[in-house]
Amino acid sequence: MRPFSADLRPEPQKPLYELGLQLAFMCAFANLLSHANRQILVVLVERINSDLHISDTQFGILMGPAFSVAYAISTIIIAEFTDANSKVRMISIGVFVWSAATFASAFVESFEGLLLCRALVGLGQSILSPAAYTLLASHYPKNQLGRISSLYAMGSFLGSALVLIVGGFFAEQSLQKPEFELWSNFSIARWRLIFLWVGGVGLIYSLVFVWLHKNTEHHQQYRQQPEQQNKQEQSPTPHVPYPEVVRYLWKYRDCYRFYILGFSSYSVALFCIIAWGPAFFIRQLDMNQSQAGLVLALIMGTANLSGVWASGYIMDKLRERGLKQAPYIIGTVGAGITALTAVGFYSAFSEQWHHNWVLLGFFLCAHFASYPIAPSASTNQLMTAIPMRARAYAIFLCVNNLLAMGAGLSLVGYLNDYVFSEQEAIGKSLALVVFLSACAASVLLGLGAKPYLRKLDRNAQHQGQYL
Incomplete structure (x- = not known):
């Protein structure tokens, strides 16, 4: 097996908070959106079962295999492209895919449609963590990687907690006022609004993620001397x-x-x-x-x-x-x-x-x-x-x-x-x-x-x- 170059850049001694946490917070927010999208169905069980006439068995499929199987298979396949391409671009694509699928979930009228949307959510989210952890490891020193990884992971619990609270509110509101008028002569079930809100925020964030990352790139410059930068530019990662x-x-x-x-x-x-x-x-x-x-x-x-x-x-x-x-x-x-x-x-x-x-x-x-x-x-x-x-x-x-x-x-x-x-x-x-x-x-x-x-x-x- 041929050798592969390790990260030979010198370990910086600057404290964590001097490095700038923008990139870590950006990835953490993407992780927050990821788990908010993932957990939406938990608080809408009764409303979805009633409106779409879905059985408990079918709902179990939506909660489990529809997401997890798509996630497991696609994470293996897509990681090939993640290693070979820009991690920032891959994260942006992933956020866009799962957010679009969540947004579309607001308009489906059948089990099959929701099944497809959940599979696409799993596909999009399979991109995030492999790309994000690799990206963070390239920007922060090893002696602070634990805290950076923790900061990223905290987004998952915040997203899940947020959707439990907000989703519960939408579920309760849908019992009192079942319909919501989006515009003249067009209304949807009120519980569907959470799909529009969460999916819409993700779609916007996917478009600005790349732009936000450009403002954080200067935080890694101290890690490399000019001659090391030139050497790395001449010897890209194979x-x-x-x-x-x-x-x-x-x-x-x-x-x-x-x-x-x-x-x-x-x-x-x-x-x-x-x-x-x-x-x-x-x-x-x-x-x-x-x-x-x-x-x-x-x-x-x-x-x-x-x-x-x-x-x-x-x-x-x-x-x-x-x-x-x-x-x-x-x-x-x-x-x-x-x-x-x-x-x-x-x-x-x-x-x-x-x-x-x-x-x-x-x-x-x-x-x-x-x-x-x-x-x-x-x-x-x-x-x-x-x-x-x-x-x-x-x-x-x-x-x-x-x-x-x-x-x-x-x-x-x-x-x-x-x-x-x-x-x-x-x-x-x-x-x-x-x-x-x-x-x-x-x-x-x-x-x-x-x-x-x-x-x-x-x-x-x-x-x-x-x-």
Whole structure:
């Protein structure tokens, strides 16, 4: 396998906030829009089922496979173009595609039409994270990559929380005033307005993203001396065919298998908490739908945001102390604590403690379940050759989404229906899946630390050549 040049630019010592955070905030806002688009259907279940005459099974397809299968397949394919082209341009295209699909969802009148729109949303969003993390890694130094990755990831929780609140408002309004007149002699169901608003904002943002990026380019100039800039301009990053990427990952499979399976197992806990949280609140804490949505939004805005930021901050501090395996330390310890908090919140509601104690246990579980996001993204950027980073992360995302959104979420429902055989057992099913996935993640990431260190040492020994 031929060598690929690493990023040989000197590590800057300037504090994070002197670098300018415009680019990070731009990508974070794109991530916010991404998850707002992704979660819209959660708060419109009853209205869509009623108006479009969609069954629960069909709605389950729209929520799961329609998005996740399209996302998983397209992220592998499109990452080829992401590695070979401008990351800014690819992000802009992705935002445009998923926003246009969301905007069009306001006008569909059938299950098939909404299915197509959801698949296009998955296709567009599959572009974002591989391109964004690669772009951020090229603009910020390694010792601050954890916090930058955390800042980007925080957009996902803000977007999800925002759509739970705003979407709930539109859903309630549609019960009181079903129709909204767009213009003379043309009106649509009021619940459809959220598709127009969210999709419209995304369409506008996709057009200004490239222009905004030009105003941030000066923030990376300090990282390169003029002679280094000239050298890089003369030696552009080579394009690597996909088969060679696969051979690269297979050659270092002892490292990548623990990375992919460990962090994907950890993500199962997070996905299950977010997806099944409202059902848990409604069935076992006697909340109504609007209360459950508000509580989950508050948890996302506090527990998840603080968790994702804390993990990135701690990771950077550990790396500054010379602990190169910091992402795996965060993952191993964080997953272990997540498993313990799952036992804690299960014990709280099974012993019929006050609801505040149950919510505290759920809050802590959600906080620590957010720890894998920044380390998993940073790890790929630190150990993978530059021409292959987007595709390596795309492969991780493919496995991550299929395992977490597919197997993990389905397992909770299966346990509830066929093992415990009662809807009220949702807390037991949720706690068990979170506990098992977190335990598996802790073991896998603990085993993955040494192979990861060997990979970093090999990179350093070859003086910037990833072999």
